[in-house]
Amino acid sequence: MNELLHEISLLSSTCSTLDWDQETGAPAGSVTFRAKQIAHLTGKIHSLQTSPAFRDGLANLSGPNQRELTYQYQRATKLPLELVKRESETSSLAKAAWSEAREKNDFPTFAPHLEKLLQLAREKAEHWGYEDEAYDALLAGYERGAKTKEVATLFDSIASDLAEIAATAVEKSASLPPAFLHGHCPIPAQQTLNHEVAESLGFDFTQGRIDTTAHPFCATLGPHDIRLTTRYEEHDFTSSLFGVLHETGHGLYEQGLPASDFHLPSGQAVSLGIHESQSRLWENHVGRSRPFWEKWLPRAQELFPHLRSLHLDQFLPAVNRCAYSPIRVEADEATYDLHILLRFKLERALLSGELEVAEVPAAWNSEFEKLFGFRPANNREGCLQDIHWSMGGLGYFATYSLGNINSAQLFQAAQKDPAVSSAFAKGDFLPLLTWMQTNIHTHGSTFFPQDLMEKATGSKTDPQPYLTHLRNRFQ
Amino acid sequence: MNELLHEISLLSSTCSTLDWDQETGAPAGSVTFRAKQIAHLTGKIHSLQTSPAFRDGLANLSGPNQRELTYQYQRATKLPLELVKRESETSSLAKAAWSEAREKNDFPTFAPHLEKLLQLAREKAEHWGYEDEAYDALLAGYERGAKTKEVATLFDSIASDLAEIAATAVEKSASLPPAFLHGHCPIPAQQTLNHEVAESLGFDFTQGRIDTTAHPFCATLGPHDIRLTTRYEEHDFTSSLFGVLHETGHGLYEQGLPASDFHLPSGQAVSLGIHESQSRLWENHVGRSRPFWEKWLPRAQELFPHLRSLHLDQFLPAVNRCAYSPIRVEADEATYDLHILLRFKLERALLSGELEVAEVPAAWNSEFEKLFGFRPANNREGCLQDIHWSMGGLGYFATYSLGNINSAQLFQAAQKDPAVSSAFAKGDFLPLLTWMQTNIHTHGSTFFPQDLMEKATGSKTDPQPYLTHLRNRFQ
Numbered sequence: 001m002n003e004l005l006h007e008i009s010l011l012s013s014t015c016s017t018l019d020w021d022q023e024t025g026a027p028a029g030s031v032t033f034r035a036k037q038i039a040h041l042t043g044k045i046h047s048l049q050t051s052p053a054f055r056d057g058l059a060n061l062s063g064p065n066q067r068e069l070t071y072q073y074q075r076a077t078k079l080p081l082e083l084v085k086r087e088s089e090t091s092s093l094a095k096a097a098w099s100e101a102r103e104k105n106d107f108p109t110f111a112p113h114l115e116k117l118l119q120l121a122r123e124k125a126e127h128w129g130y131e132d133e134a135y136d137a138l139l140a141g142y143e144r145g146a147k148t149k150e151v152a153t154l155f156d157s158i159a160s161d162l163a164e165i166a167a168t169a170v171e172k173s174a175s176l177p178p179a180f181l182h183g184h185c186p187i188p189a190q191q192t193l194n195h196e197v198a199e200s201l202g203f204d205f206t207q208g209r210i211d212t213t214a215h216p217f218c219a220t221l222g223p224h225d226i227r228l229t230t231r232y233e234e235h236d237f238t239s240s241l242f243g244v245l246h247e248t249g250h251g252l253y254e255q256g257l258p259a260s261d262f263h264l265p266s267g268q269a270v271s272l273g274i275h276e277s278q279s280r281l282w283e284n285h286v287g288r289s290r291p292f293w294e295k296w297l298p299r300a301q302e303l304f305p306h307l308r309s310l311h312l313d314q315f316l317p318a319v320n321r322c323a324y325s326p327i328r329v330e331a332d333e334a335t336y337d338l339h340i341l342l343r344f345k346l347e348r349a350l351l352s353g354e355l356e357v358a359e360v361p362a363a364w365n366s367e368f369e370k371l372f373g374f375r376p377a378n379n380r381e382g383c384l385q386d387i388h389w390s391m392g393g394l395g396y397f398a399t400y401s402l403g404n405i406n407s408a409q410l411f412q413a414a415q416k417d418p419a420v421s422s423a424f425a426k427g428d429f430l431p432l433l434t435w436m437q438t439n440i441h442t443h444g445s446t447f448f449p450q451d452l453m454e455k456a457t458g459s460k461t462d463p464q465p466y467l468t469h470l471r472n473r474f475q
Numbered sequence: 476m477n478e479l480l481h482e483i484s485l486l487s488s489t490c491s492t493l494d495w496d497q498e499t500g501a502p503a504g505s506v507t508f509r510a511k512q513i514a515h516l517t518g519k520i521h522s523l524q525t526s527p528a529f530r531d532g533l534a535n536l537s538g539p540n541q542r543e544l545t546y547q548y549q550r551a552t553k554l555p556l557e558l559v560k561r562e563s564e565t566s567s568l569a570k571a572a573w574s575e576a577r578e579k580n581d582f583p584t585f586a587p588h589l590e591k592l593l594q595l596a597r598e599k600a601e602h603w604g605y606e607d608e609a610y611d612a613l614l615a616g617y618e619r620g621a622k623t624k625e626v627a628t629l630f631d632s633i634a635s636d637l638a639e640i641a642a643t644a645v646e647k648s649a650s651l652p653p654a655f656l657h658g659h660c661p662i663p664a665q666q667t668l669n670h671e672v673a674e675s676l677g678f679d680f681t682q683g684r685i686d687t688t689a690h691p692f693c694a695t696l697g698p699h700d701i702r703l704t705t706r707y708e709e710h711d712f713t714s715s716l717f718g719v720l721h722e723t724g725h726g727l728y729e730q731g732l733p734a735s736d737f738h739l740p741s742g743q744a745v746s747l748g749i750h751e752s753q754s755r756l757w758e759n760h761v762g763r764s765r766p767f768w769e770k771w772l773p774r775a776q777e778l779f780p781h782l783r784s785l786h787l788d789q790f791l792p793a794v795n796r797c798a799y800s801p802i803r804v805e806a807d808e809a810t811y812d813l814h815i816l817l818r819f820k821l822e823r824a825l826l827s828g829e830l831e832v833a834e835v836p837a838a839w840n841s842e843f844e845k846l847f848g849f850r851p852a853n854n855r856e857g858c859l860q861d862i863h864w865s866m867g868g869l870g871y872f873a874t875y876s877l878g879n880i881n882s883a884q885l886f887q888a889a890q891k892d893p894a895v896s897s898a899f900a901k902g903d904f905l906p907l908l909t910w911m912q913t914n915i916h917t918h919g920s921t922f923f924p925q926d927l928m929e930k931a932t933g934s935k936t937d938p939q940p941y942l943t944h945l946r947n948r949f950q
Contacts, residue, residue, distance in 0.1 A: 010515045013508070017493060021696075029682035029699030033488070033737075037697075040485045207504035221496075222512075224504030262508075 001057025009263035068265035098390030138395030169322035169334035169474035183306030218250035223259035249279035256441025265445035276403020295427035408466035476532025484738035543740035573865030613870030644809035644949035658781030693725035698734035724754035731916025740920035751878020770902035883941035
């Protein structure tokens with residue numbers, strides 16, 4: 001079994017390498033053949049993961065690794081091969097159609113593909129089984145042990161608070177022009193700052209690096225090889241820097257997992273909601289804090305002369321500027337979750353059949369208006385903006401807000417350790433990293449996400465620390 | 476069979492991707508795991524290539540593809556698995572030992588490994604079989620159909636001419652300081668020039684790119700994905716530019732192969748001696764010519780202001796400057812082959828047992844002195860400079876000089892076409908590329924290298940055009 005798991009991890013990480021290369025500058029001509037390489041390896045992995053040898057090997061394991069691998073085996077074998085192949089074809093066509101639809105701002109181009117993907121998602125849910133609703137079966141693939149009803153209850157319980165906090169935050173920022181920090185930021189200088197910041201937070205560049213991409217992500221190419229990616233705005237260094245802080249959070253989690261268990265669940269990240277808690281921790285709780293900028297503003301001023309006249313008290317509100325805007329990935333901390341509430345509601349309704357595909361643009365715009373006070377200018381800035389559905393990623397969005405909530409809860413728990421909080425106040429964030437390594441990273445997938453949260457903070461996911469954090473920051 | 480060949484090509488090109496990444500900036504920490512990934516895929520490829528299904532599939536093929544795949548199958552299956560594994564372990568230890576030996580300038584650190592590699596090479600040759608001498612069996616792996624005796628006769632026939640040409644060339648350059656063209660050459664400006672030049676020669680950047688590495692190479696990651704690599708000297712743009720011209724030559728060959736036959740010999744490069752003919756063609760026959768610099772010197776002067784006062788008549792001798800120097804990869808056109816003659820002689824003597832491993836440094840230095848008129852300062856600049864032997868690459872060096880000879884012969888044949896030569900004189904090198912595509916690239920491995928040369932030029936490899944070219948340039 002050990003050999004089988006090692007083989008799977010060699011092939012999966014090879015796939016990640018092919019994918020990483022594809023997203024960081026592979027020539028356009030490579031696309032078709034690269035897709036064949038990845039499909040071939042993915043097929044190999046799937047057949048290993050569903051092989052009789054794998055099933056028999058489960059008996060040689062014990063504890064959480066047995067539990068998790070059994071779960072993965074069951075999920076993989078419950079889907080008929082025909083469905084797996086159909087999904088792969090459908091989503092690859094859907095991705096292309098989505099891309100075209102977004103380009104042309106034409107929802108009907110994407111609609112029939114979304115319809116097929118929904119049908120596939122429902123079929124998958126039926127094969128996997130669920131207790132309350134089909135959405136459960138999808139969500140569980142991203143967030144082990146999570147139940148849709150509980151997530152919905154959690155989101156409902158904070159929706160009005162989030163709306164109120166966002167309104168206050170946006171109002172407070174109203175006097176600050178959006179281009180307040182803009183100026184010429186040469187990319188090499190941005191790269192210098194990104195590297196210095198990530199390194200000082202503990203990212204190990206002997207086991208990782210930062211490359212350029214269109215849609216930033218963090219990829220694990222091996223147990224000691226974590227790749228961060230970013231993109232650059234020449235007039236605003238904070239765009240790339242906060243992106244890098246976010247990906248550094250993902251990367252620190254990956255670098256903190258037990259490398260010797262790379263082929264086992266105990267050496268792998270436990271869920272998207274926990275992963276996102278780490279990225280948001282370093283992006284928001286660290287990167288938008290006063291101690292962080294007390295340390296880094298002088299360095300930024302060295303690199304970007306147009307900032308030299310700014311005092312920290314002018315700079316800090318600018319990096320925490322809030323506004324209602326149509327695009328999720330550009331959203332600030334105060335309005336981000338509103339984007340998620342919208343998507344969670346719509347995709348749940350889509351899956352249950354309550355909402356028809358053809359009605360999505362209208363439903364999106366009307367929901368959006370309730371939350372943001374205006375309607376998106378077009379579907380490109382509305383229901384066509386995210387790639388997730390086109391990849392069959394239904395049930396994914398909720399984990400972004402779970403991540404936000406978890407990040408505040410973990411940050412609050414860590415700050416209770418005087419060694420963490422006193423160092424933090426002085427701009428030394430390494431004790432915070434050590435706390436995360438000890439309480440989160442090192443456990444891999446040994447515990448269910450909610451048990452991990454409880455073990456680390458004393459309670460399961462609890463939105464209060466998050467609301468408190470947002471209120472402190474924006475009121 | 477077709478499916479099997481496609482699978483092999485998917486896996487091989489995935490290996491190339493892993494290797495390319497390793498050489499273009501993968502973090503140090505990735506090395507061990509990356510080696511495991513590559514070893515795993517290499518093992519898979521080997522087992523597919525030696526499988527009964529492969530053997531049976533040969534019957535479904537015909538013509539050159541059947542001939543070449545049968546040859547490859549026989550070579551692969553003639554080696555016992557034990558030997559293949561032993562070779563892989565031995566060469567991976569030897570590579571590390573060579574690296575350390577070169578670093579410490581200590582031949583004894585490498586000697587026992589070279590001994591083992593020689594023993595392995597002899598064993599492989601016995602398994603493969605040969606007519607005249609063991610060296611034949613090794614050389615054939617790089618240069619299909621080549622015979623050691625014939626190569627030796629060819630080299631012997633031109634050795635004194637080469638020595639005389641080198642002496643004249645070096646003497647003529649004596650008055651020119653080596654740093655004649657030096658000045659500050661910012662890397663982004665070098666990258667701009669490299670890109671513009673490679674593109675104008677016909678390299679398709681929608682199907683390729685240029686990255687930075689320590690030891691430049693060209694890698695094929697897919698039928699439409701060819702990666703060139705280079706390194707930069709901040710004080711001398713010609714170092715990187717001529718490197719790029721060389722790799723562009725390799726890349727144009729790869730881009731010119733029939734992409735639909737990527738999985739078949741008919742879609743693959745035929746030999747190292749032909750591959751090197753293409754790289755040397757664009758590096759030397761094009762890149763060091765007057766029409767090339769009539770076109771490109773003005774652009775270089777825009778990018779590198781220190782060149783602005785130079786006239787073409789001063790610039791051209793500087794890029795064709797010759798000197799006796801100890802390092803092969805830095806050698807100029809007039810002295811390069813002397814380095815090869817030395818290596819070919821020594822490795823042939825090593826393999827036959829005529830020369831003992833312990834005697835290599837002394838033999839190298841004494842041979843070197845005969846050819847170059849001085850002794851290398853140390854083994855680092857002598858017998859430890861090349862990586863080839865440490866990788867088990869015995870029988871490889873001869874193909875560099877074959878490449879030089881072939882390049883002149885092909886260039887002369889192409890120039891007989893008035894469309895090629897008149898365009899060439901005006902700095903338009905695309906007709907030359909078309910000629911190479913038609914006469915060399917498109918044939919893949921359909922013909923043996925010598926038959927391909929004959930078909931393209933009217934005769935098998937003939938050193939006269941090369942000697943004429945060198946005499947015209949340096950006398």
